[in-house]
Amino acid sequence: MANEFYAHARAYDIAFSDRDFKRECDFLEWCLTKHGNINNADKSFIELAAGPGKHAREFASRGWYSAALDLSPEMVAYAAIEARKENLNIKTINEDMSKFVSRKKYALAGTLMESISHLTTNEQMISHFKSISKSLMPGGIYVIEATHPRYYFPDDEPNQWTSKEGNNKVEITFGTPSDSYDSITQTWDITTRMKMWENDSLILNTEEISRVRWYLFQEMQMLIELSGVFDKYWVYGSMFFLPPKEFDNTEDSDAMVLVMRTKQ
Numbered sequence: 001m002a003n004e005f006y007a008h009a010r011a012y013d014i015a016f017s018d019r020d021f022k023r024e025c026d027f028l029e030w031c032l033t034k035h036g037n038i039n040n041a042d043k044s045f046i047e048l049a050a051g052p053g054k055h056a057r058e059f060a061s062r063g064w065y066s067a068a069l070d071l072s073p074e075m076v077a078y079a080a081i082e083a084r085k086e087n088l089n090i091k092t093i094n095e096d097m098s099k100f101v102s103r104k105k106y107a108l109a110g111t112l113m114e115s116i117s118h119l120t121t122n123e124q125m126i127s128h129f130k131s132i133s134k135s136l137m138p139g140g141i142y143v144i145e146a147t148h149p150r151y152y153f154p155d156d157e158p159n160q161w162t163s164k165e166g167n168n169k170v171e172i173t174f175g176t177p178s179d180s181y182d183s184i185t186q187t188w189d190i191t192t193r194m195k196m197w198e199n200d201s202l203i204l205n206t207e208e209i210s211r212v213r214w215y216l217f218q219e220m221q222m223l224i225e226l227s228g229v230f231d232k233y234w235v236y237g238s239m240f241f242l243p244p245k246e247f248d249n250t251e252d253s254d255a256m257v258l259v260m261r262t263k264q
Helices: 009-015 021-035 054-061 073-085 122-135 217-227
Strands: 044-048 065-070 090-094 106-111 136-147 160-165 168-174 180-182 187-198 201-212 230-236 255-262
Touching: 009 073, 009 160, 009 168, 009 187, 021 054, 021 106, 021 136, 021 255, 044 054, 054 065, 054 073, 054 090, 065 073, 073 090, 106 122, 122 136, 122 217, 217 230, 217 255
Parallel strands: 044 065, 044 106, 065 090, 106 136
Antiparallel strands: 136 255, 160 168, 168 187, 180 187, 187 201, 230 255
């Protein structure tokens, strides 16, 4: 889903600047080493729903062939500009991840930061699994960082935070207690707000509704198996620990991280 919220790439980048992208890429690389079954030493990575392409840029800095795909043309353009500033070479792709198939075959792919929630139907998800499998080498690894099921229903407070970078401050709201849930389609209409200040002057103020779907574990198991394109999968509870945390109901298990291996 490309909308105004994702058109403001610079503000979005600042909003998520507190993520430890190096550690997350360490985890992704570990997944390929541990669970991949590739016959050569190929180092290639594609980040789907990449936004500013922070993971793609980190892998490029490690000498990998790296690509960033996003539905938002503004995000793709921003990722390319930031990569050039960092003297990095990444391939940028403005496409729909639910049906994109790459001519190049990658060793490793990732859809991170809960971005998989923008695929809101079973048909979209299965189409996505089939298309990404065609973009990976046999024995390649696909990692999804999805919302932990414990967060399926929001609490009584808005999901809101503030981030700063230099003279810029960004305030993000991604979900409020009054957001509506459709029990038939299992989708949420999420309130998304973005404000940005520069030198204490408000320069951006947007609000809109984004439709998302947070998947439960057994749903994802079923969809992975129905797609028929992976020979094995693993589930972890976080991307911030090596060795990884188990996927369970403890506090350290803060995400549902699915690691899938394409068939040989």
